[in-house]
Amino acid sequence: MAQWKSGISVIALTVALSLTACGEKDKGEADGAKTAAPTVAEAEAFMRDAEQKLSDEGKSFSRKAWVQANFITVDTNMIVAEADEAFTLLGVKLANEAKRFDGLDLPPELARKMTILKGALTLPAPDDAAKTAELATIKANLDATYGTGKVEMEGKTLSLGDVSDIMAEDRTPERLLAAWDGWHKISKPMKADYARMVDIANEGAGELGYKDVGAMWRAGYDMDPDAFAAMVDNMWTDVKPLYDALHCHVRAKLSDFYGDRVVPDSGPIPAHLLGNMWAQEWGNIYPLVKPEGTEGGSIDVTSKLVEKGYDAKKMAKTAEGFFTSLGFEPLPDTFWERSLFVKPADREVQCHASAWNIDSKDDVRIKMCTKVNGEDFVTVHHELGHNFYQRAYKDQSPLHQNGANDGFHEAIGDMVALSMTPDYLKQIGLIEEVPASSDPIPALLRQAMDKVAFLPFGLMVDKWRWQVFSGEVAPDQYNDAWWKLREEYQGLKAPNERPANAFDPGAKYHIPGNTPYMRYFLARILQFQFYKAACDQAGWTGPLAECSIYGNKEVGAKFNAMMEMGASKPWPDALEAFTGSREMSGDAIIAYFAPLKEWLDEQNKDRTCGW
Numbered sequence: 082m083a084q085w086k087s088g089i090s091v092i093a094l095t096v097a098l099s100l101t102a103c104g105e106k107d108k109g110e111a112d113g114a115k116t117a118a119p120t121v122a123e124a125e126a127f128m129r130d131a132e133q134k135l136s137d138e139g140k141s142f143s144r145k146a147w148v149q150a151n152f153i154t155v156d157t158n159m160i161v162a163e164a165d166e167a168f169t170l171l172g173v174k175l176a177n178e179a180k181r182f183d184g185l186d187l188p189p190e191l192a193r194k195m196t197i198l199k200g201a202l203t204l205p206a207p208d209d210a211a212k213t214a215e216l217a218t219i220k221a222n223l224d225a226t227y228g229t230g231k232v233e234m235e236g237k238t239l240s241l242g243d244v245s246d247i248m249a250e251d252r253t254p255e256r257l258l259a260a261w262d263g264w265h266k267i268s269k270p271m272k273a274d275y276a277r278m279v280d281i282a283n284e285g286a287g288e289l290g291y292k293d294v295g296a297m298w299r300a301g302y303d304m305d306p307d308a309f310a311a312m313v314d315n316m317w318t319d320v321k322p323l324y325d326a327l328h329c330h331v332r333a334k335l336s337d338f339y340g341d342r343v344v345p346d347s348g349p350i351p352a353h354l355l356g357n358m359w360a361q362e363w364g365n366i367y368p369l370v371k372p373e374g375t376e377g378g379s380i381d382v383t384s385k386l387v388e389k390g391y392d393a394k395k396m397a398k399t400a401e402g403f404f405t406s407l408g409f410e411p412l413p414d415t416f417w418e419r420s421l422f423v424k425p426a427d428r429e430v431q432c433h434a435s436a437w438n439i440d441s442k443d444d445v446r447i448k449m450c451t452k453v454n455g456e457d458f459v460t461v462h463h464e465l466g467h468n469f470y471q472r473a474y475k476d477q478s479p480l481h482q483n484g485a486n487d488g489f490h491e492a493i494g495d496m497v498a499l500s501m502t503p504d505y506l507k508q509i510g511l512i513e514e515v516p517a518s519s520d521p522i523p524a525l526l527r528q529a530m531d532k533v534a535f536l537p538f539g540l541m542v543d544k545w546r547w548q549v550f551s552g553e554v555a556p557d558q559y560n561d562a563w564w565k566l567r568e569e570y571q572g573l574k575a576p577n578e579r580p581a582n583a584f585d586p587g588a589k590y591h592i593p594g595n596t597p598y599m600r601y602f603l604a605r606i607l608q609f610q611f612y613k614a615a616c617d618q619a620g621w622t623g624p625l626a627e628c629s630i631y632g633n634k635e636v637g638a639k640f641n642a643m644m645e646m647g648a649s650k651p652w653p654d655a656l657e658a659f660t661g662s663r664e665m666s667g668d669a670i671i672a673y674f675a676p677l678k679e680w681l682d683e684q685n686k687d688r689t690c691g692w
Contacts, residue, residue, distance in 0.1 A: 121191075124182045128194055131175050132479045136441065139479075142168055143439045149221075150448060151421055153228050153429040158221045166217035172202040173213070176289050190649070194480045197648065200301045201480075204278065204294065204595055205285030216281045219274045223593035228431040230267035234259055241358070242424070242432060242450060248358050249365040254343050258576050261353040268587025275587065276556040278595075279549055286550075295547035298597050302486055303651040310547075312665070313599065316606055317540055317570075319667040320533075323674055326681035327533050328572050329690035331355075331363060334370040349574040349692045352567070359589050360573055361538040362531040364456070370530070372522055372680075380503060382455030385511050393422035393451035399509060400462040403497050404469050407630070407637025412468065413443050424450035433590045434460050436467030441482050442475050459498045466494020474647030483648040485655035488603025488665075493644065495608040496615070500629040508631060525626060525677040532605060533674065537570035539602030544570070545586060546598075560585055572692040607656075609669035614660035615640065625673050 142164045149161040176199045187195065204220065206213040232239040244260040251257055282294045291297040299306035328350070335344040335354055344350060356365030386396070394417070405411055424432055432450035434457075439446065445468040451457050470493045474482050484490035503515040545566050548554040554562040560583045567573050579585065586592045615636045616628035630636045643659040653663035671678075 119182050119185055121185065121187060124185060124187055124191060124195070127178065127182070128191060128198075131179075131198060132194075134171070134175075135479045138171070140440050143437070147437060147439065147446070147448075150228075150431040150435075151428075153225055153431065158225045162217045162221035165220055166214050169202065169204075169206045169213050169217060170210070173206055173208055173285060173288075176202065176205065177208060180290070193649075193651075194478075196300075197480045197483075199289055200297055202285070203298075203597065204282040205289055205297070206281060207284040207288050212281050212284070216278060216285075219278045219281075220595060223271055223274055223278070223587075223595075224431070226267070226271055227587070227590060227593045229429050230264070232260065232263035232267070234263050239263070240432075242452075245358055248353070249356050252338075252369075254339060254354065257353045261358065261576060264358055265583065265585050265588045268584045268593070269582055271587040271593055272556065272559065272582070272584040275584070275593070276559075283550060293550040293552070295543075295550035298543070298599070299547075303653070313540065313602065316665065316667050317536070317602075320536055320606075320670060323529075323671060323678055324533055324536055325572075325690060326678055326685060327529055328692075329685045329688055330681050331366075331370050331530075331534075332572075333685075333688055335366075338369050347689050347692070349568050349572050351576040352573045353576040355534075355573075359538065360571065361535050363534040364527060364530040367527050367530050371526065372520075380506060380512060380516065382458055382506070382511070383453070385506070386453050386455070386458060389511060391453055393449070393453070396451060396453070396458055396461050397422065397447070397465065399458075400465045400494075400497075402509070403462065403500070403505075403631060404465060406632045406634075407640065408634040409469055409637065409641065410472070412445065412465075412472075415444055416446060416468070419444070420446040421448045422451050433594070434464055436464040436471070438468075438471040438482075441471075441479065443472065445471050459501070462498045462501070463491075463494035466492075466497060469493065470644050473641055473644035474649075476645075477647040477649055481647045481649040485643075485646065485648060485650070485652040486603065487597065487600035488607050489652065489655065491600050491604030492607035492611055495604060496611040499608060499612045500615075500631055502627055502629045504627075505629045505631045521624060521626060521676050522680050525674060526680075528626070529674055529677055532670070536602065536605055537572075538567075539598065539605055541566040541570040542586075542589065542591065542598035543602075546592075568692070603665065606665055606667055606670060609673055610656075610660055610662070610666060611640075613669040613672065624676070625669075 145157075145161050145164045149157040179195050179198050182195060204216065206216045230241060232241075232244050234244070237243075239260075241264060244264050247260040248257060251260075279294070286292075286294045286297045289297065291300065296306045299309045302309045304312070332344065332350050333346060335350065336346045338344075339354065344354065350360075352360040354366070355363045357363065391399075397420075401412055421430065424430060430450070431448070434449040435447065437446045437448065438444075447461070447464045447468065449457070449461065449464065451461065467490060470484060470490055471482075503512065506512045507515055545554070545563055548562060549559065560579055563586045564575050564579070575585070590596075591598050612628075613625060615630045615633075616625060618636050618639060619628070619630055619633050621628040639659060643655050646655050646658065656665065657663045
């Protein structure tokens with residue numbers, strides 16, 4: 082679900098991996114510069130120099146990070162920690178130098194670049210070499226702790242992939258609990274380091290003029306941080322009735338399957354029973370909740386992939402084919418030579434799927450421990466969406482080589498995945514015939530189990546971090562606050578009594594990986610907004626969920642025009658260029674699932690909903 086570290090997200094990849102150390106100016110020169118009143122010409126010269134450094138120095142850092150993610154050892158951890166330290170030092174230096182031009186009447190494009198530069202660091206360090214080094218070491222250690230996590234279960238040592246398979250496939254509560262609890266133990270050692278990291282990063286954010294790191298993250302959306310928080314709350318309010326209806330139906334079906342002792346028909350749902358380690362997507366338990374009298378209602382993509390002899394590369398080639406059908410240029414040969422498609426048997430790797438932009442030009446790659454199943458088939462479309470976006474904006478200047486906002490980056494591939502309709506699967510030869518059933522509910526329900534179920538999780542992860550960064554939640558409250566938000570937003574509860582030293586947030590990659598998560602909530606909204614706009618442009622008049630833009634080069638050209646803008650304009654400009662609207666809105670996702678919402682309300686009419 083990300084780019085580098087997203088996810089991975091790496092939405093900040095283009096900027097973050099483009100930053101590394103450079104030589105300090107002579108102290109006398111720097112001090113002298115501070116005494117003179119700044120001019121626009123000086124600001125322009127500063128920005129040219131800064132962007133050149135970012136461009137020149139980025140490649141080394143990105144390659145070191147790639148090696149560490151693909152060969153996790155003590156030595157590669159140290160290498161990337163040192164590179165991260167240098168990157169952070171440069172980022173702090175440039176951001177602090179940019180403050181000299183605050184208050185100067187700059188041309189709009191230059192002013193925007195100054196803002197991007199000051200907010201480019203996900204975790205800014207203070208202007209203190211020792212604390213910068215400490216922060217870099219902590220970040221590398223957290224990443225390695227997660228990447229090498231193992232679960233001892235049933236006499237075996239299991240990886241995250243292994244226990245994730247148990248969560249997806251098993252229906253024995255005791256075994257599900259063992260897998261869930263085992264993975265959540267791997268994050269216990271992270272807590273003290275995480276708290277220290279928060280302190281250091283907050284100090285750095287303060288030096289850059291932000292209240293805390295959370296406020297700095299929210300400032301990256303071309304609007305006031307508090308206004309952004311209010312905007313996402315409003316979007317959640319719009320889509321919450323759809324989630325509430327899904328939650329009510331799923332809880333009732335789980336209660337029927339497991340019995341009231343395991344899943345009461347009221348209150349929050351135990352988090353280990355929803356088919357996913359983090360209960361963020363519920364599609365794996367669709368067979369338990371599907372409409373009665375159906376044979377699944379959706380195509381078993383996994384069995385079709387296996388039947389047709391797909392492997393990891395063929396899945397990626399098929400995803401590439403969707404983008405090229407829209408008129409995009411094929412991926413370069415180096416993508417196929419340098420990407421990691423399957424988990425190596427002989428070394429530790431960071432398996433979280435991610436897309437990488439090594440040189441901000443054509444050296445794009447993915448890193449996936451791909452399994453031949455329907456979930457990873459969608460994931461590879463998602464990851465390639467990052468790569469095609471990166472290539473689209475490669476001719477922008479360095480600070481504009483990014484998404485219009487980070488939600489855009491995550492939504493590109495997912496918008497394409499929405500077009501993976503039965504008609505599309507037939508067109509690529511994965512199925513021979515489109516199922517004859519005209520009932521849309523099974524397929525919509527299956528889709529909602531992932532897309533709609535994710536919405537509150539996508540929101541609450543950063544709600545938790547905002548509270549942590551602001552000091553509202555202290556380290557001894559980390560875990561309690563996590564579960565309070567999970568119950569408030571998702572209607573879920575921990576499946577067992579959590580120990581006092583638990584740090585359950587750290588069991589989700591994006592917490593130790595320090596990847597802002599709001600992008601995923603925005604992406605769930607934006608992908609449907611993009612998709613509806615694309616279908617409207619294609620002249621589609623049937624049910625929205627049956628539209629596929631596969632092969633439509635006119636839509637592809639307009640989509641590419643938005644992507645080529647990168648971060649050169651505020652996101653409302655980019656959104657308007659493709660959709661005609663300047664506001665992110667849940668209207669499209671509500672329209673997509675409207676038939677399902679009506680059906681769910683009918684199913685729930687005699688149930689007690691809510692928690």
